[in-house]
Amino acid sequence: MIHEVFSTLTARSGADHNLPKVITIVGGNGRMGKFFNNQLTAAGHRVNIVGSNWQGADSLLPQADLVLISVPIESTCEIIERTAQYLTPHTALADITSIKIEPVRAMLEHHSGAVMGLHPMFGPSVESFAQQKVVVCSGRNDAAFDWLLNLMRNQQAELIFSTPEEHDQMMVMIQATRHFCRLTQAVYLAQEKIDIDKSLSMSSPVYRQEIDILKRLLNQNPQLCIDIMLATEERCQAIKSLADTYNRLARLIEKKDREELIKEIESTQNFFSKQ
Ligand SMILES: NC(=O)c1ccc[n+]([C@@H]2O[C@H](COP(=O)([O-])OP(=O)(O)OC[C@H]3O[C@@H](n4cnc5c(N)ncnc54)[C@H](OP(=O)(O)O)[C@@H]3O)[C@@H](O)[C@H]2O)c1
Known part of the structure; x- marks a missing residue:
């Protein structure tokens, strides 16, 4: 409840960019999920994981500031739809799938809060975002992701803004x-x-x-x-x-x-x- 009130206030004011975030990675035990977990944890954020058994989903998804979808391409849209059922509009939803039209469309359709599509143009063996490219596709309310994009920029990532179609x-x-x-x-x-x-x-x-x-x-x-x-x-x-x-x-x-x-x-x- 306290978290919800706080999230609502800060989302409205847009003033919480430097606070540690609560993040849930769906597919966080996978290769890219682990990479994002390491980077976000090292930056001081609190990361939780929902795996293929969905254990803890009822508590870990609704309380998150950001939910990041990092699951196999084939099941991404179905998992986005399932994830969105747990979310309030205060949670920002992003995915890192290697395709963007369908996942961004699914996030916009099933979630009414902030949405962004990301595609890291590197594999899980890299040590950080340094010198890596990430394609960024706007969905809704980009400002909610400023802290995440800045985290990547601060590590010298190159962000390429594109439409899902392009x-x-x-x-x-x-x-x-x-x-x-x-x-x-x-x-x-x-x-x-x-x-x-x-x-x-x-x-x-x-x-x-x-x-x-x-x-x-x-x-x-x-x-x-x-x-x-x-x-x-x-x-x-x-x-x-x-x-x-x-x-x-x-x-x-x-x-x-x-x-x-x-x-x-x-x-x-x-x-x-x-x-
Ligand atoms: N690998 C790359 O080089 C790379 C680069 C850029 C983008 N990507 C994108 O990143 C995403 C993940 O790729 P990856 O290589 O990390 O795959 P991965 O190692 O196979 O990991 C996928 C994870 O998804 C979880 N998962 C599968 N079905 C699920 C379900 N129904 N509900 C919840 N979680 C489920 C699995 O959980 P369990 O461990 O619990 O089974 C697994 O940990 C893909 O969309 C891919 O396009 C990958």
Whole structure:
């Protein structure tokens, strides 16, 4: 009750930016959840966790100043809807899902308080927000998140403000098709039983970097890679179109068609030179 009155007053005055916040992370035992827990706790805030058994949800969700959703992409919207049932308008609700249109829409639909979509453009192995990019999508009442954005800024994070639509469109290329290329390359190396250590012993630095990236991808939970590729129909179509491009070029290679291959390179050079 006291907390509620205090939250209402401070939310109205907007004057509590420096006070420790009470935060509940839904999915806080997961990899990104742990990262946010560490950062928020180190900054002096009090962090509670709701896991997949939802133990403590009735008390930990309604009392929070901020609820942060950090759960698998596929179940995010359903979990947002479930979470919102526990919240009053005084709680700010944010998510860190790698897609933004559907989660932001779900938060706005099911929660009447402050809403913001975030996408950290890094994995859980980093030590802080320093030099990392975070995409920020406004939902409602951005001011309620000033303290959180300032925490990231103070650690030298770069915040990129975008709409959910622009974010998702960019991530088709930045994440979905890239994951497919890397996965294909990794599957191919395994299928061909390549001696990776031997190949590294005579490789260029770029090849070594590529292998490191493939290893990082393979060390992640496979679910995340798959969710990133399958998250939207647009992503599935883009991956299909990329595979068609592979096939078109592979046919030119098969036919040893130098002329057409050079034309492909020249038209692509032309495109890149205009960027
Ligand atoms: N990993 C990355 O590199 C990365 C980068 C940027 C953004 N993201 C985004 O961050 C989010 C989390 O990714 P992650 O890699 O941290 O995943 P993760 O390690 O699999 O963690 C997900 C957490 O969600 C919890 N969870 C699953 N179902 C739940 C439910 N029904 N109710 C409540 N909690 C539930 C799990 O709880 P239990 O532990 O109790 O099972 C788990 O701890 C995703 O949306 C992803 O797109 C990830």
